[in-house]
Amino acid sequence: MVKNHKERLKEAQSALEKAREQVKDRYRLNYHIMAPANWINDPNGLIQWKGEYHVFYQHHPYDSKGGPIHWGHVKSKDLVYWEHLPIALAPGDEFDKNGCFSGSAVDHDGRLTLIYTGHNVLDEVADTFKKVQCLAESQDGIHFSKWEHNPIISVSPEDSSPHFRDPKVWRFRDKWYMVLGNQTNGLGRVILYNSEDLKNWRYQGVLAQSDGKLGYMFECPDFFELDGKFVLLFSPQGIKPEGDLYQNLYQNGYLTGEFDYETKQFHHGEFIELDKGFDFYAAQSFLDDKGRRIVIGWMNMWESKMPEQEDGWAGALTIPRELKVNSEGFLTMEPIEELQKLRKDRVSISYSTIKGIKRLENIKGDSLEIVAEFDLNEKRTANRFGLNVRCSEDGSEKTLIYFDVEENKMILDRNYSGQGEGGIRKAKLNRIDDNKIKMHFFIDRSSIELFVNNGEIVMTSRIYPDPESKFFEVFSEGGEVKLITLDSWTLDNIWN
Numbered sequence: 001m002v003k004n005h006k007e008r009l010k011e012a013q014s015a016l017e018k019a020r021e022q023v024k025d026r027y028r029l030n031y032h033i034m035a036p037a038n039w040i041n042d043p044n045g046l047i048q049w050k051g052e053y054h055v056f057y058q059h060h061p062y063d064s065k066g067g068p069i070h071w072g073h074v075k076s077k078d079l080v081y082w083e084h085l086p087i088a089l090a091p092g093d094e095f096d097k098n099g100c101f102s103g104s105a106v107d108h109d110g111r112l113t114l115i116y117t118g119h120n121v122l123d124e125v126a127d128t129f130k131k132v133q134c135l136a137e138s139q140d141g142i143h144f145s146k147w148e149h150n151p152i153i154s155v156s157p158e159d160s161s162p163h164f165r166d167p168k169v170w171r172f173r174d175k176w177y178m179v180l181g182n183q184t185n186g187l188g189r190v191i192l193y194n195s196e197d198l199k200n201w202r203y204q205g206v207l208a209q210s211d212g213k214l215g216y217m218f219e220c221p222d223f224f225e226l227d228g229k230f231v232l233l234f235s236p237q238g239i240k241p242e243g244d245l246y247q248n249l250y251q252n253g254y255l256t257g258e259f260d261y262e263t264k265q266f267h268h269g270e271f272i273e274l275d276k277g278f279d280f281y282a283a284q285s286f287l288d289d290k291g292r293r294i295v296i297g298w299m300n301m302w303e304s305k306m307p308e309q310e311d312g313w314a315g316a317l318t319i320p321r322e323l324k325v326n327s328e329g330f331l332t333m334e335p336i337e338e339l340q341k342l343r344k345d346r347v348s349i350s351y352s353t354i355k356g357i358k359r360l361e362n363i364k365g366d367s368l369e370i371v372a373e374f375d376l377n378e379k380r381t382a383n384r385f386g387l388n389v390r391c392s393e394d395g396s397e398k399t400l401i402y403f404d405v406e407e408n409k410m411i412l413d414r415n416y417s418g419q420g421e422g423g424i425r426k427a428k429l430n431r432i433d434d435n436k437i438k439m440h441f442f443i444d445r446s447s448i449e450l451f452v453n454n455g456e457i458v459m460t461s462r463i464y465p466d467p468e469s470k471f472f473e474v475f476s477e478g479g480e481v482k483l484i485t486l487d488s489w490t491l492d493n494i495w496n
């Protein structure tokens with residue numbers, strides 16, 4: 001007997017409840033979105049709907065290593081504290097036999113509507129597949145029914161390869177628009193559709209395409225207007241490393257430019273990576289009722305080591321970040337201000353002058369926010385300064401984050417961080433205001449997110465230190481540096 005969607009959801013949910021009992025705490029995050037157990041990847045369907053925030057994610061509820069992908073679901077009243085909801089979508093219908101791939105959410109006449117990619121394997125050995133775009137909806141924002149006439153787009157454009165996925169849908173004036181990740185002749189591209197009713201879609205052409213340098217496939221596109229510019233955010237695959245750039249297996253970044261809804265032409269500049277760390281992919285954004293463009297990414301990278309898999313889970317999402325365009329036309333990301341609600345037990349330090357390594361005596365933990373401001377000018381003789389975070393008692397295990405004055409770069413070094421992948425990432429600061437370097441850290445059990453100078457540089461990374469590595473150090477090399485302020489807070493758990 002073939003099971004229907006409801007039965008498959010029930011089965012998946014009870015597998016997840018069982019798996020949850022086996023999950024080990026060692027690397028579980030305190031204030032990041034994760035599934036109760038097992039695998040997650042991309043954030044999906046981000047939306048503020050009827051006064052609440054919904055986040056879905058790619059989820060395999062049966063295994064921590066991944067498999068036929070479902071949609072997991074959480075919601076929040078304030079974007080800070082979250083609750084788990086039942087799994088929203090399970091694959092296995094004739095249009096999404098082998099997976100409910102990434103997609104987005106819109107409100108349609110009061111119904112929470114999900115638009116996603118149905119993944120269908122044609123021949124496992126030959127690795128052939130067909131992808132179609134599908135729709136599901138919900139009255140209560142919890143229980144979803146797939147549209148009975150799915151798919152909503154059953155064939156890709158003529159010149160397209162079978163890679164045709166990750167619909168992001170939005171409304172502009174009297175129409176719905178959709179961008180999709182796609183490929184033609186071994187080149188990544190983003191294609192555009194529009195529709196009056198969300199069910200019948202017309203192909204509108206190519207929005208942006210790789211010239212070869214931008215790789216062979218574009219995943220998870222998102223297209224929006226921000227501060228007078230149009231932004232295409234996407235995850236290209238196959239960009240070759242170049243100096244400090246494009247060091248991760250796959251990239252996530254953006255093009256900004258001008259777009260005309262009449263001609264459908266997008267004239268844009270160069271590709272720029274959004275986050276300069278190791279673990280940031282498949283980011284998606286949404287517009288909230290305060291007019292903010294909020295973005296969340298998957299805080300992992302495909303094919304990297306995920307030590308938490310041994311503990312019965314894998315993958316997490318970043319904290320929500322507000323996107324802006326700065327005066328040079330680059331995107332900045334900053335933690336949304338609501339996250340200040342998580343702060344407890346403030347510790348402030350003013351050592352004024354730092355020379356060598358100084359352990360921060362009153363700061364200890366694995367769930368912290370730290371803001372440290374350094375003065376680049378006054379009496380500075382150091383050529384490097386920053387923090388060692390999540391250090392072991394003897395200081396041998398640590399993650400180094402520092403500014404290199406000569407190189408004018410922020411550096412994140414996780415070669416001594418513990419389990420998981422090592423490596424170094426470097427990012428150049430485009431400008432420095434007031435001769436200050438402000439490092440804003442969000443440190444969780446197995447992650448670090450660093451925001452430099454109000455989001456000019458953001459570096460996100462998973463780290464897997466020993467649970468007892470809870471110490472912090474501030475340091476300078478080659479001389480002295482003035483530490484203007486250092487404030488730290490313990491951060492609360494978000495699952496209330």
Ligand code: FRU
Nearest residue numbers: 058069101102165219220282
């Ligand atoms: C991005 C991605 C998407 C796809 C999903 C499958 O990480 O490869 O293109 O829809 O993951 O889980």
